[in-house]
Amino acid sequence: MAKSNKQWLRRHVTDPYVRKAREQGYRSRSAFKLLEIDEKEKLLRPGATVVDLGAAPGGWSQVAAARVKPGGRVIAIDLLKIAPITGVEVVAGDFRAARLEGVRADIVLSDLAPNLSGVANVDQARAAGLAFAAIDFCRKTLKPDGVFVVKTFHGEAFGEVLARLKREFRKVMVRKPSASRGESSETYVVARGLLAL
C-alpha cells in the first residue's frame, strides 16, 4: 500500500468523528461539520426547504432532514448515486444542469468538492469554479432572505470566492468547524440575504 494511503487509513480508523458517525448512523463524518455550523448559526428549522449540493453519500442531508421536520423539504443533488434517505428527495446529476421547477429554497448547502488532480492550483481553481457555480445556483433558487452555506478552500482563489460572496450577500461569516481537520485547507462560509445585482 502507498504511504499516503496508509496514512489516510490510520487517520480514518483513529478519527473520533468517523467512530461517532458510525455510532450515530450518519453516512459521513461531514455530518458533524453541518451539526456544528447549525448549532452556531441556527439555520435549519422546521418547515424549511433545503437544497443540498454535492450531497453524496448523504450525511448533510440526514442532518437537514431531521431538523426541518415537520413540514420541511430536503432536495439532495449529486453526480454520485445516493441511497434513499427518509425525508430526502434525491436528484441525480450535475447541479449546474439541474432544473428544480418551482423550488424556492430557504437554505442552499454546498459541500461540493471536485475530483482532485493533486496539483494544488488546478484543484483550487476547480473548487472555486464549483463555489461560483453554486452562487449562480443560489441566484436561481434561493429566496432573497435565504442562507447559503458553502465549502471553500484556502489558497489563491479563496479571496476571490469570499469577495464575490461579500458583493452578493448582505452578511458573510467564515466558519471552521472542529470536525473539519485542522490540516485541511477547507473552510465554510455562511452567507445570508441575497443582494439585488
Ligand SMILES: C[S@@+](CC[C@H](N)C(=O)[O-])C[C@H]1O[C@@H](n2cnc3c(N)ncnc32)[C@H](O)[C@@H]1O
Ligand atoms: C465532500 S462530498 C459531500 C459529502 C456530503 N456533504 C455528506 O455529508 O455526505 C462532495 C460531493 O460533491 C459532489 N460533486 C462534485 N461536483 C459535482 C457537481 N458538478 N454536481 C453534483 N455533485 C458534485 C461529489 O460527487 C461528492 O459526492
